[in-house]
Amino acid sequence: MSGTEKAMQGVADTLREFWAHRPVRPRAGRKLGGVATGIAMRFQIDPVIVRIAFVALALSGGVGIPLYLAGWLLLPEEGDEVSPLESLISKGHSSMSQAQTVLLGFLMFPALAFTFGSGGFQVLVTLAAAVACIYLLQKNRGHLQPASTLADTPVTPPVPGAPAWDPLGAAPFAWDLPEPSPRPQPPAPRPRKPRVGLMTLGVATLVVAGSTIAGTWAPWFTIPHVIGLLIAVLAAGLLIGSFTGGGRGLIWLLVPLSVVGFAMTTINFDGPNDFGDRNETPKTVAEVKDRYEISVGSVMLDLRQLPDSGSVKTTVEAELGELVVHVPKNADVTFNCEASSIGELNCLGKRAEGSTAQVDGTDLGDNGEGGLKIDLDVLTSVGEVKVLRD
Template structure:
């Protein structure tokens, strides 16, 4: 067997060992399904770190949501012989009802659709990194017993003293004439405080170095954009938290991970090609020539009122934003052809056709209350994140 085959065999054995001794979801101390608490108890790490990891994964393309649901379905609850999913296929009994198990399974489909619809390669890399973290946990801490099930050390039996004997002579070996006063206890020197590993300080220093080096490299290498630099900083902080979960310390990094995760989510979801254009745009053109070819905005709302246009002729325009609300009012009798889209996530309501969720789109033609004829309007309304409304009133 070659070295590569041995390495793959070792990885497979570790993952099989993880499944055989997988975490158990406790009934006490959990916030939702007990997945994060069960993992923390199994590997004796801080539950807050595991919860923050799930939140960070949820903000990184939505991976955390299906992973949490998978843990809920595949990890048994405290006191159960099998997991809810195994109980559903008659491999044992679980305290979760079959209806709840089916509901969690149904929720898995929109969670996976949102996750893989938000970014293919990035999602695959995130899932691979999560599996690697599970492998490292099992490899380095799989031998530890769950903190909730560690047996207590039995106390040593104490021989009862002979009645009348002093405490320093519980066997009563000395004559009572030797009943000396109790010896004064010697003062014990204070125990030295253990030094915690300086994981947080080291991680913060490495993060600042990475950001500074990326800013300098950005003058020559176009790849070092703001979203990429935030992603590099997020990776360094996440690595510091992972190291801290093994050696202790680094919990304060959570307060750095949260804003970086939110910033990374915003920068990857909303595509800014330059300085963001912020504010609100309202336009009420009165002639066909007044209608612009395009109304663009970075963050904010665009309201276009076309009800004062003449009753004949044709006009075509587009509305586009990165984050915000796009609203178009059209005349009652106009013939409207429309395409409405939210490329990342949003809610659409375009002349009665509705959709909401991740990467949604509706299109069609609405001839108004008088049927075909009159003013013709062609609309292309697109947002990355936000709401789109096209209506008559």
């Protein structure tokens, strides 16, 4: 067997050990399904670090979402014989119902579609980093007893009636011998913490430099993709540092970078580069523009001073922000309101919120059909949309 084959066999054996002694999702102290808490307890690391790592992976192309769902399905709950997925195929008992297990399984499909549909190479790198972290955890801390059982190890009480062993029982004259003085021991050398944070920052610097060079001939290395790679490197460094010591300072770089990465992958900046607030109040039909758009900020379009006849068609659009349109009481308004990523809509009494929210319809106003006709599109990626008649 060659050296490469031996190395691959060692990795496979370590991953098999992880599966054989996989974490157990606790019933207490968990935030959602107990996956992060179970991993932290199994390998005696800080649960906050594991949760932040999952959040960072979720913001890095969405990888953390299917990984968390997979842990929910494949890790048994405290007190159960097997995991929910194994229980579904009749391998033992799980406290999760089959309906809940099937629902989690169905949630995997949109999670995987979103992850692989938006990430590409970045997703593969992040998945490889996650598998590498699992391998390192099992390799370096797999021998540890889960933290939840350390304090529960029973102490065997003495058997009632059994004679206690007395090493001086046969030599009463030795009972008053002085205690030997302990031999002074040299102070134990303080273990040197590996500089995981500095090493991770070094790798991150190499990623930036390599991406800058590769970006001259490979169009894939855009700013959002490079940020995704940096998030994957920092998340891997944070997990490695959780069981080797150090690296906690990476949190202060990982969290804001994850927020920036989420914003850049959610918001399309190919449109206008306007920032701030816009207030428009056209008084004639001719003054109404075909489009009012902004990148980040707010747009307030007041159409209440338009005449009672004629027709207008306009679009109000923002990537991130608040859009408010006021229409006359008697106008016939055909509207389409949409938040393509996430937002809250309130358009002439129709409401919607969440991801990819949309409402549309026609509202004839207080006097019914007749008068000024308005065809209105109000669109945002992330934000709030209002069409008000007041």
